Amino acid sequence: MKLEILKELNAERAARRPVVIVTDTANGEQRLVKAADIAADPLRAELSKQLRMGKSGNVEVAGKKLFLNVYAPTAKLVIIGAVHISQALAPLARSLDYDVTVVDPRTAFASPERFPDVPLVAEWPDVALPPLNVDHYTAFVAVTHDPKIDDPALLHAFDRDCFYIGALGSRKTHAKRAERLRAQGAKDSDIARIHAPIGLDIGAVSPSEIAVAIMAEITAQLRLPPKEKEEAA
Amino acid sequence: MLNRDEDILQAAETWQKQGHGVALATVVETWGSAPRPAGSSLVINDDGTFLGSVSGGCVEGAVVTEALDVIASGQPKMLEFGVADETAWNVGLSCGGTIRVFVEKVG
Numbered sequence: 001m002k003l004e005i006l007k008e009l010n011a012e013r014a015a016r017r018p019v020v021i022v023t024d025t026a027n028g029e030q031r032l033v034k035a036a037d038i039a040a041d042p043l044r045a046e047l048s049k050q051l052r053m054g055k056s057g058n059v060e061v062a063g064k065k066l067f068l069n070v071y072a073p074t075a076k077l078v079i080i081g082a083v084h085i086s087q088a089l090a091p092l093a094r095s096l097d098y099d100v101t102v103v104d105p106r107t108a109f110a111s112p113e114r115f116p117d118v119p120l121v122a123e124w125p126d127v128a129l130p131p132l133n134v135d136h137y138t139a140f141v142a143v144t145h146d147p148k149i150d151d152p153a154l155l156h157a158f159d160r161d162c163f164y165i166g167a168l169g170s171r172k173t174h175a176k177r178a179e180r181l182r183a184q185g186a187k188d189s190d191i192a193r194i195h196a197p198i199g200l201d202i203g204a205v206s207p208s209e210i211a212v213a214i215m216a217e218i219t220a221q222l223r224l225p226p227k228e229k230e231e232a233a
Numbered sequence: 234m235l236n237r238d239e240d241i242l243q244a245a246e247t248w249q250k251q252g253h254g255v256a257l258a259t260v261v262e263t264w265g266s267a268p269r270p271a272g273s274s275l276v277i278n279d280d281g282t283f284l285g286s287v288s289g290g291c292v293e294g295a296v297v298t299e300a301l302d303v304i305a306s307g308q309p310k311m312l313e314f315g316v317a318d319e320t321a322w323n324v325g326l327s328c329g330g331t332i333r334v335f336v337e338k339v340g
Contacts, residue, residue: 003340028309056272067261
């Protein structure tokens with residue numbers, strides 16, 4: 001690997017932008033493809049498929065065997081609400097390799113005793129969220145049940161194009177939430193992106209089971225191609 | 234976190250800047266039950282120091298030895314490890330899988 005390619009790869013990774021390194025394994029020839037350039041690349045179909053799966057693999061093009069090494073940013077999970085469900089959700093998400101942060105302005109909830117080893121931000125969303133660099137590779141979950149905390153957080157998630165947005169609450173609660181968010185300028189297309197009731201319908205009852213349902217739904221959103229995603233939802 | 238590739242590639246860049254010869258070994262193909270997926274990598278410097286893994290410990294020693302050759306020659310190499318290759322490499326994967334590892338010089 002040429003030093004320039006390695007430097008560029010490290011710079012893109014530091015900026016949390018996905019990159020694919022294409023290597024001709026017969027002769028070592030290599031090039032770096034930035035995510036933003038995939039649409040114009042001759043290998044766009046192969047590149048976008050591998051990137052979506054977050055999986056490296058081989059393709060054969062014009063008799064050449066090429067190795068596509070995918071460097072997708074580590075997925076983040078931002079949890080709004082240091083509640084009981086979050087106590088189960090945070091360690092589960094970490095075991096699935098997510099960088100987890102819990103945000104809750106209520107210091108009685110956001111305490112290190114309740115969340116050992118999890119980064120906690122005991123601030124309101126308007127202060128807590130901007131430094132977290134919420135981006136497309138972020139799953140965003142609002143579970144406080146308190147509109148004063150959840151609503152501004154969800155508006156932030158819309159702006160940052162999170163790949164998954166989920167919010168706790170029944171259909172009735174969600175309908176009221178949708179009304180409030182609309183009143184604050186949210187588009188219908190944004191509100192449609194909220195998964196609510198949150199989590200795959202697996203009959204979850206306990207906080208840990210709800211955490212499993214949420215992580216299953218996030219995983220489906222991350223990995224399934226668009227069509228199958230609709231069927232799973 | 235389990236995903237440590239970031240640190241590995243940063244280390245490769247740092248070693249290179251410090252004047253080390255550096256090689257990058259990457260799993261490019263796996264068959265059967267293989268311990269690390271394609272894309273897993275190991276970086277090696279000319280001291281024989283290495284970071285990362287391509288197999289979870291089964292064949293790293295052999296990869297490091299080959300990597301030192303690659304650092305010296307500058308020519309990339311494809312290595313293959315599996316139960317069938319035990320006579321050739323004298324190391325193999327106890328899990329019964331086969332992996333191909335591409336070793337290239339950095340710089």
